Amino acid sequence: MIHGPCGHFNYNSPCMVDGRCSKRYPRDLLAETITGNDGYPLYRRRSVADSGRSVVVKVRGQNVDVDNRWIVPYSPILSKAFETHINVEYCNSVKSIKYICKYVNKGSDMAVFGVTNANDEISQYQMGRYVSSNEAIWRIFSFAIHERHPTVVHLAVHLENGQRVYFNESNAADRAAHPPSTTLTSFFTVCQTDDFARTLLYADMPRYYTWNASSKSFQRRKQGTPVEGHTNVFASDALGRIYTVHPNNDECYYLRLLLVNVRGPTSFKQLKTVNGQLCATYREACQLLNLLANDSHWDDTLKDSVISSSPHQIRTLFAFIISTCFPSNPKDLWVKYRDDISEDVLHRVRRQTLNPTLQMTEEIYNDTLIMIEDMCLLMANKVLSCLGMTPPNRHMHDALNHELQREHQYDIEALAETVRTNVPQLNQQQRIAYDTLIEAVNSGSGGIYFLDAPGGTGKTFLISLLLARIRSRNDVALALASSGIAATLLEGGRTAHSALKLPLNMQITETPICNIAKNSAMAKILQVCKLIV
Template sequence: MFQAHINVEYCNSVKSIKYICKYVNKGSDMAVFQIVQNSEQNNRNDEILMYQMGRYINSNEAAWRIFSFPIHERKPAVQHLAVHLENGQRVYFTRDSARKIASEPPENTTLTAFFQLCQTDSFAKTLLYVDVPIYYTWDKTRKIFQRRKQGMPEEGHPEIMKADTIGRVYTVHPNNAECFYLRMLLHEIRGPTSFTDLRTINGYLCQTYREACQRLGLLENDNHWELTLQEATLIASAEQLRELFAIILTKCNPSNPKQLWDAFKRSMSDDILYQIRQTNPELTIEFNDDIFNETLIRLEDKCLAINNQALVELGMPAPQRNAFSVLNYEITKEKSYNVNELLEYIAHNKPLLNDNQKKVYDVIMYRIINNTGGIIYLDAPGGTGKTFLLNLILAEIRVKKHIALALASSGIAATLMEGGRTAHSALQLPLNIAEQQFPVCKISGKSGRGQCLKQAKVILWDECTMAHKKSLEAMDRTLQELRKNSEIMGGALLILSGDFRQTLPVIPKSTPADEINACLKKSHLWSQVQILQLTKNMRVELSKDETTAHFAKILLQIGEDTYPTNQTTGLIELNSDFCNIATTENDLIDKIYPNFVQNYTNVEWLFQRAILATKNNVVDDINFNILKKIPGEERIYKSMDTMVSSEESVNFPTEFLNSLQVPGMPLHCLRLKIGSPIILLRNLSSPKLCNGTRMIVKQLSNNIIEAELISGKNKGQTVFIPRIPLISSELPFQFKRLQFPIKLAFSFTINKAQGQTLKYCGINLKEPCFSHGQLYVACSRCKETFRPHYTGNSTGQKISRKTLELVDEGPKKMV
């Protein structure tokens, strides 16, 4: 139609205007040419002259230059910083100047100038090498650092000016080992005055920079596990030491476990020797092979419980025991519940079932008694007595010496069921299950766990709504293979329980459609599920309080997205009828943790309260603010971060890895004080130490943390937490972080809170809810008689009603 190229520009920012105006006003394309004779003189190409002749300045650019507006911009400015060994700086010379330069001392580099600056400037002594460009400029002529004369004054030092300049130390390949470790020290040591001072750690002059890094705890080495066990022997019992060693064997992959065993086997066997001496006081008994063998048996039992691995698989000597005892360990464990205690539990709790619970109980028990396999889903909102009912069903099966497996998607939910374990740990589900087309569980039919799944009468899976649909499908394939049965779940009865009003599977960088597609109701197995419901709120019935009933009613409306929303924003607005409103973040902290200094030593007081938020950065800020209130010295533990592939170390320097805050991983700088609450981020030894377990710090050593459990059935017990290697799958590259798998727990994320019950709950919605069910989960953590405290700008409940409509598709066999 137009017979021409048409360029349509979309002005989406102010910076586009200059380009648009220039493009419109520059006129048509033109070229300049000249015909000259073919000679060397005429063929000279004067590029400067050609540029001046062809240059075009329109009115906009002319006005811009007249007003002296900046033509080029670099923000923030970057100052490159040299790194080299002593007398290893580069020297530039020509053939004529070589002798003169050789006779003179080499010129200063930014590194040697930094050392000189720290010798004379007290403020520079407080800085890291990379921080110097913020407060000092580099004089290229005199080769020295000078204080900035312009900028913003530094807080507490009004004479010091600062800018937003970034210091970048040149990267070094790990093959250039000493220079690589020198660079690492420059990012850790403040105000060094020389290369020698940089190698001096706590008054000791190290021979190499690598040794200095090791003394600072910046490097992982085989000696780390020995130091960990050495510290533990001073404060831990033999039983605790065996548990710690089992965690190291199964989670940390030490290079020489036999050497560790030989060094600490006496300390791990103390209690066994003591028991034998008490039983046989007339005999003189010392450590012998039989005692060590018994220690190995107990150690192997712990390793089997943690990761289903025998000692010989972990590079340890195998104990002398019945060949079938390892395979039978899981079955023996599942059939070893005390029958008398179970009978007493059933007799006491069965009469307490309400009509709704009794109806569900009868349906489930009928299918168990008649060996009718398949899948049952128990829909149970908070407060309806789901955990109470599940534990009663487990007791009914175990009292008859049948196997009933208790699984849960979260560690906290697993601890609430007798013998509970996380589903990922018990079923050995693949970590990248969402990426696999037909995933299966990594369980051998000959293993003890495989035998348990074969013989299981029933399998319970709590908080199933958090699980990916492929987890259920992987379980189905595995059970069919193990049980040699093509029926659904291999003919076993699987009881799923949960609440689709809560959070759905976490899919990184996903859309609402991705979350919906990943939930269990989108699995091809869901069409064969029988659905049961618990509807009566036991807390309301027991309290007989109108306020409690009102709270439960509004909570259910939030979960089902029937609660009124703001017509303008579409967001839920909570009012004082439902919760207590805090005006600021500090106000929220004061209301949840009143009279903190007087009360923080009370373990029960700390256990009853927490502040929930949507994102980790908000959680970290709250935790650090409250930690400052605890009197005493703060201990900082820095992680050891390395690339899994050493070839990529140049592209991802250590300080960059240190700066990464990956969901589910501890921070690089872990700040703790004695008395601070912490939460576990990994399953170490289920069910005692599982993901989500809350503890109180009792002692802080260099390589181990002593803590007291404040949640679960093992409440009050002392445990020891080592550093463990953690590898994230959230990033496009793999790096390993060696750190204590814990975080401060004054505050934690809403997703981490699922399964927790709090007496006093604060909800910080400075960052609004971004996923289905988050607001419902946050509000339902609190008991109705103690309304949650809330602060924030909005209470967005994203993808709620639409999500519920989509995930509610399926069979409607309700009880």
């Protein structure tokens, strides 16, 4: 299990990239195993003076004294059992587990291919999945595809009388008067009569109780490890997972915060009662219990997200918290979690620079802050300096013009080629609509046009061609849709609610208007826009 040796001993080694070993050999000598910055351990590698060993290896006709710096991590038992070289690494942190779960277990490969001799957008693209012979046999014999252990029980979170209820015309009144129990209401019921349950948190219930889906109730386990000091109480390795609640749903979010900190509540009212005082809201109860001091609730939210979420998801959550939830000290949250938020940026820079040992730098943090500021502009139309954060170092007008820059980032030559290729393929009716709309754009006469045609007759093909024509002249054309799925059909498509800041509370506000400031980025886009789809 000796690597190489490579480097100046053998520049032709397969691991050499740009004059350096891509596997980072030789490694440093260490007296003890320590945790590395990237989530992998730096193993103990003893020097010869520290009872380490060395051996002479012949490389390209010369003798090389090889010590522990060149040894590949391995397990002697596995190497002997399988009589082969096996590189074995020790998963040292949650980052390693995240890597395995996200990249190794992604599922079967998928391929998308196009048929170029057709002009029907419905039948032009085919999507399929390749099933290898091994997987086919595995499925034919009905072998288990995956296994989960231990058992994970999802626990509901809802406000009082806020659980989801299914009903039909015949049982609507009965369901409204007597709604079925949920895991949360059943937890309250058990705590009213069971002394042991009053010592537990909500998330601990599945370990000692089973959830009966038919009777909608928790029942004590009859098998497992006996709990010392309690008769007829057995423990298992089952885990309870409380459904996550978005911070924007504030009262339900604070209810969840109480459930993970208060033991044995018997009702929603008791959760609101602190030191004999009935609070008006769950947030007030959290404040009296000091659960909201020093932004601890946002700290816990980000801490939970770091365990299981990708850097992009953590970045989106952080942007949402600072732009809409107004934490007292967002700079401290940024300093604490900036490494996790910037993890994918560091990986991208390492690949670009071919430097696998590169660590976090101020430039990487600055790139991450720019992406966070872009999200905050889309969410709340605010820059980081208005949200208590240190603004990123970029040109003065970039914060306002990034929307305009995005609309000018298309490949003009490729779009022009698309127009030249596809315009002759338009049928007569499509050509009439195309010429009419292009004439309206060129003359500046404006207007509102409605395109009506059955599914599969080429509406998307025509609209994509119109967008390409406008953008090929370096003009701005917006592609908006009412849903995210529909927006993906068009190049550069977005939902109208996010782009135009459409109001969602029209039943509350008598005179709703779009939340677009006169000097905002979207206002500048609309001023120069030639076409809105």
